[in-house]
Each structure stands twice: as structure tokens, then as C-alpha cells.
Amino acid sequence: xxxxxxxxxxxxxxxxxxxxxxxxxxxxxxxxxxxxxxxxxxxxxxxxxxxxxxxxxxxxxxxxxxxxxxxxxxxxxxxxxxxxxxxxxxxxxxxxxxxxxxxxxxxxxxxxx
Amino acid sequence: xxxxxxxxxxxxxxxxxxxxxxxxxxxxxxxxxxxxxxxxxxxxxxxxxxxxxxxxxxxxxxxxxxxxxxxxxxxxxxxxxxxxxxxxxxxxxxxxxxxxxxxxxxxxxxxxx
Numbered sequence: 001x002x003x004x005x006x007x008x009x010x011x012x013x014x015x016x017x018x019x020x021x022x023x024x025x026x027x028x029x030x031x032x033x034x035x036x037x038x039x040x041x042x043x044x045x046x047x048x049x050x051x052x053x054x055x056x057x058x059x060x061x062x063x064x065x066x067x068x069x070x071x072x073x074x075x076x077x078x079x080x081x082x083x084x085x086x087x088x089x090x091x092x093x094x095x096x097x098x099x100x101x102x103x104x105x106x107x108x109x110x111x112x113x
Numbered sequence: 114x115x116x117x118x119x120x121x122x123x124x125x126x127x128x129x130x131x132x133x134x135x136x137x138x139x140x141x142x143x144x145x146x147x148x149x150x151x152x153x154x155x156x157x158x159x160x161x162x163x164x165x166x167x168x169x170x171x172x173x174x175x176x177x178x179x180x181x182x183x184x185x186x187x188x189x190x191x192x193x194x195x196x197x198x199x200x201x202x203x204x205x206x207x208x209x210x211x212x213x214x215x216x217x218x219x220x221x222x223x224x225x226x
Contacts, residue, residue, distance in 0.1 A: 031211045043157060043200065043216040056213060091156055095211060100145045100204065102214055104156040 002026045006105035021077045021108045023092030032075045033093040082112045117217035119201050125223045130191050134220050136184040136201030145204035148186045150197045191224045
């Protein structure tokens, strides 16, 4: 069964450092998303991406965040200068056209120290 | 006002019990509705979509009341393996975009032997 894969599974970084979280969406999917979940809190929408550009972004997705699809398979989330409050689980998801089900990757646990 | 609100839980029930979860949503533009299941420190996984006519999948029954902006999930004959957090999710489409998923905080279910 096709799946969304994310790397790394766990990333520890020092405050102020840049991190790049990587995702490989399901190959024939066209819509891509990043969500985050702070421990004990709800899953929050960050950004959606379609046709090589951002479709929508939340208030959380400020100038410190960026997304990119550098090639035909990877979808990345970059945080330029991490803060302690960026510590969370980051989930990538993808949806196919005409399909309502979003498939989630297993997530990257980001710990900022 | 929170976009998606759920019973806070936790629900602690014995095996074989019937348990019901409720959810309300505030955005009347919500177009699709889902129940996701999330195990501890794992990604959300689709349990079932929710339709206005109501739908059933084995022991699970979901109902949607658009007029009241209310969604429910009923689990019959609960199993130990049903222990998880159940997330009420709505999809809101803005303009011509695919839209994004808005999550409730989730209701934790613990099924005891």
C-alpha cells in the first residue's frame, strides 16, 4: 500500500538553528500539507501546497517557515531559526485529486533545546 | 470560538461497552467530515468519513447533522484495541482550493478488560 514517508523520525536541534523536515508524498498525489501537533494539543494546520506554490497557510506559518518541492518526489518544511516553542510532532499529508482522504506520514518529532 | 469542539474525555469503559463521541463545528462552509483515530505518538489515521445519511462500518456508526453542525461516532461492543484518541475532523474548502483539515482536540478512549 502506498504511504507517505517522513525523515527523520526524530530531530533534536539547538535553538536558533535551521532544520529541514522531509516528506515523500504518495507519488500520484497533487496536494501536500504540513501539520504540527504540540505534545498534548490538537493537530494544527500549517500550510497546503499545490502546483508548486502555497495554496493556503495558517497564522502559525510565519516568515520563519518555508516549504519547497525541490524535485518530483520530496516536499520539505524548513524552519529558519528554531524556537523552543517549535518543539512538536510535524506531520506531512497528501491528497489525490477528487479524493477526500488525507494520508499522513508517521511524523517527525522535533525537539528544540 | 473553537472551530471543532469535542467531548474532552477521557472515556474509560469496559470491554463490550457502547460508547458515543460528540463533536460540533463552527464553520458552516465545512464540506467534508471525518473521524480519525490517533494512537499515542502516532499519526492520525482515517477511521471513517461521515455522511449526512449516516454511515456504518462494522461496529462503528457515524452521523452528521448539518443543521446543528453536529457529528457523532458510536462504537459498539468496544475492544481493547479500540483504545486510542478519536479526532473529529472537518474539511473546509476556500475558493477553488482543495481545502484543509481542521482537527478537534480529540477524545481519549480507554477500554479496560
